[in-house]
Amino acid sequence: MAGGNAGCGSVPRSGAREILRGDFRMNFPSLRRALTALLMLTALPLQAREPVEHDELEASLAVPYQADNAGGRELVIELLFPGGSAVAVAWQLQIVDAQGRLQREWTGSAAAGDRRSRLALRWDDTDAAGLPLQAGIYTARLATLEGTPEQLQQGLAAVEVESALANPVRLPQLQQWDFVVGPLPLAAMPSFEPMPLAGSTSWLRAASDGPPYAIHFGNLHSQTNHSDGGGDLSTCNNAETPQAGAFGPAAAFAYADAHGLDFLMASEHNHMYDGRANGVSASATPQFANNLYADGLAQAAAYSAAHADFLALYGMEWGVTTDGGHLNVIGAEGLYNWEYNSSNQLIGSFYTPKSDYAALYSFMRGQQALGQFNHPDTSGQFLVASTALGYSSDGDEVMVLTEVLNSSAFSVNTTESETSRSSFEGAWKRLLERGFHTAPASNQDNHCANWGAAYSNRTGVLVPAGQPLTPQSFRTALLARRVFATMDKTAQLLFSSGERIMGMRFANSSALTLRVDYASSSGHLPSQVQIYEGVPGRNGTVTLAASTATPTLNPAPGEHFYYAKITQDDGKSLWSAPLWVTQLDPADAIFRDGFF
Known part of the structure; x- marks a missing residue:
């Protein structure tokens, strides 16, 4: 990145600003300070121009899941703007605990161009007061704004009142990853005989007592x-x-x-x-x-x-x-x-x-x-x-699929170790x-x-075991949403409720039992299991429903969806397709536990 510059600053020791509503809101005063510094970079060739294809900021965050031997970790922000001319970027990195409380914050500014730049921050796992964080699972969250420095400065007030679509400044791009402080927690999981992998001999087995599907991994x-x-x-x-x-x-x-x-x-x-x-x-x-x-x-x-x-x-x-x-x-x-x-x-x-x-x-x-x-x-x-x-x-x-993760579009890595994701x-x-x-x-x-x-990373598609992978069987699997996403091609995830597996839609009139199954052929272990819940058509917020692999829930009558997420001991995650559940009121139910 020609002429790039970055600045880092920490939250004042007098206290950290609380997270505002929703998934994440930016601390605009601290970003304004970053932009003031950016405006001083007068030598940067940051020119306003008409947007073209690939005029899109790639901003990624890499966070080691566990601390290193020195008791800290390196937080890495990578920026790429492949459209050609450089753009200004204001960034903010926050550490929050499991309850969403802000523990540490840094802000900075940089110029992103068509060569990837790397901003590294060494952190010793301490809070804003310099005290060691308590053991547990935390989240690192990165927000970035792009534009010329002048556009960003003019657009911040509009972003605050959520009317930035009328301004040339882009709305915040958000990235977040969980990590562990202290001893590595391991999630209790049910016993699971892995599904066979297509084209593999390592996991092939008789599937008489397990899911009658084979996993096909691809891109x-x-x-x-x-x-x-x-x-x-x-x-x-x-x-x-x-x-x-x-x-x-x-x-x-x-x-x-x-x-x-x-x-x-x-x-x-x-x-x-x-x-x-x-x-x-x-x-x-x-x-x-x-x-x-x-x-x-x-x-x-x-x-x-x-x-x-x-x-x-x-x-x-x-x-x-x-x-x-x-x-x-x-x-x-x-x-x-x-x-x-x-x-x-x-x-x-x-x-x-x-x-x-x-x-x-x-x-x-x-x-x-x-x-x-x-x-x-x-x-x-x-x-x-x-x-x-x-x-x-x-x-x-x-629309049967949504990307939850991509590696960098312009990576030349051939060893499956790309850091920009x-x-x-x-x-x-x-x-x-x-x-x-x-x-x-x-x-x-x-x-x-x-x-x-x-x-x-791979997209995993479940096709009935013994059935060849053809355009027809692939289409059938996608229509059934028998799919999971993984950052680790050696891991697999199955989410179910009784004999109903991820991707299905069904009616339920009693307590809802869910099950998350996980396997790894490379020896990894599950550190965290999460089951999220939402309501289709509500346009609200997805919430965490359970942090165990075999919960029993009592949904309110109406429509619900649930999906499972596993985080491995190396920080790589897997996501299941949802289960869509129509919870019936037992007093009004005409039929019980029916498929549709």
Whole structure:
């Protein structure tokens, strides 16, 4: 990052400011101090300009789960703005305890550019008064604001009154991770015979007394040279010029297959089939775009046919990040687009109006396509009726997945050890509260030629044991939301209520018994188990319902959803698909414990 600078400061010893309402609110006075320092960096080439694709800040936070031998840990913030010109970033890092009480805070400022910058802070696990924190589980929370220094300074007051959408400053981007102070707690778990892994011999067994499913691990978010991916690892640092990357879909499938994945989706940006990342090429032709998309489908089908143990998928990443939001369209037979050339010809097979998500969902439903929300933001994206992450019944039918974690889109790591990772669990919670029935996904958004190898995270899809992984069986599993997300490809998670497993919707008229099962083939242990509860359509807040693996709950009559989260002894997490429960009032129930 050319000209980058960062400042750190601690909370005054007189006391820490309490967290305000909701998941996280920023301490604006401390951010203003950071911005004042940033405004002094007059040499930085921070210019206001029109936003283009990939004008999006990648801000990640890495927190060691346990303290090191010296009794402390290094907190690392990584910033990347791949759009080109540098942007100003004000950041705030807070440590809160299990009750949400603020223990420590730092603020700073930096300039983020198209080379990843690393801001490291050594911390000795003490609070604002310099006293050692008591043993327990804590949360580190990072908030960042981006824009020019002047925009940020002018926009902070608007953010405070929640009207920043009318300002050029972006709303806060939030990241948070749990960690342990003191002795490592271990969660009590029921005995669990692991499900077999597809293509593996380490966990294969007779499944007579266990779940009749096999797990298929893969990555549902990547690009090749059909859009702005496929960059050679020796030179890749950013998005490639569309169609200029070194490697195409067949190379991506072969790479992922060789690195142990069971499936990979090449999800090409739908508006780049004209050879441009931004704007429209006047000379682009529908024939070229449609032929390229058809070629991608053909490459996927050919690779799958030649490799029975691997499912190659080809589709599109639809939308733009500014005034839009990216989502993957799975199972589309033709290219969806909104761009026209100078001859008023659509550069694609089907017209879908830009950033009109209600219309897109309706069209996808008619086409029997499925969708995944990609790296969703809680504000300004996926607008329906002017509401971010807005609900529609068509959207609920077609959107089956939401990314809860991505590794860096421009990573060149090939040892599954990428340190820059982003969490979107907060946006997933909001989508569930809106009423969407989506399962969690954990992908890599690879733009460089390291498909699936950047990090150890995977999306796990459950297919009946003994059934081959085909486009049909994969689609059936996604529709059933038989999916979990993991940061560790050697771990698995199953969430159930009796014989009902994650992804199901059912009615219940008595006490609700839940069960979380976990297994690791690499010797890891569960440090924390959490079961979260919410209400579809309430648009409220998801809350922690239980911190044990086998709780019995007594839900109020009405609609509920529950999902499980496991945090391992190394800090890596797993998320289950929800169970959606209609709790009946026993006095009014006509039927009991029925499936629907």
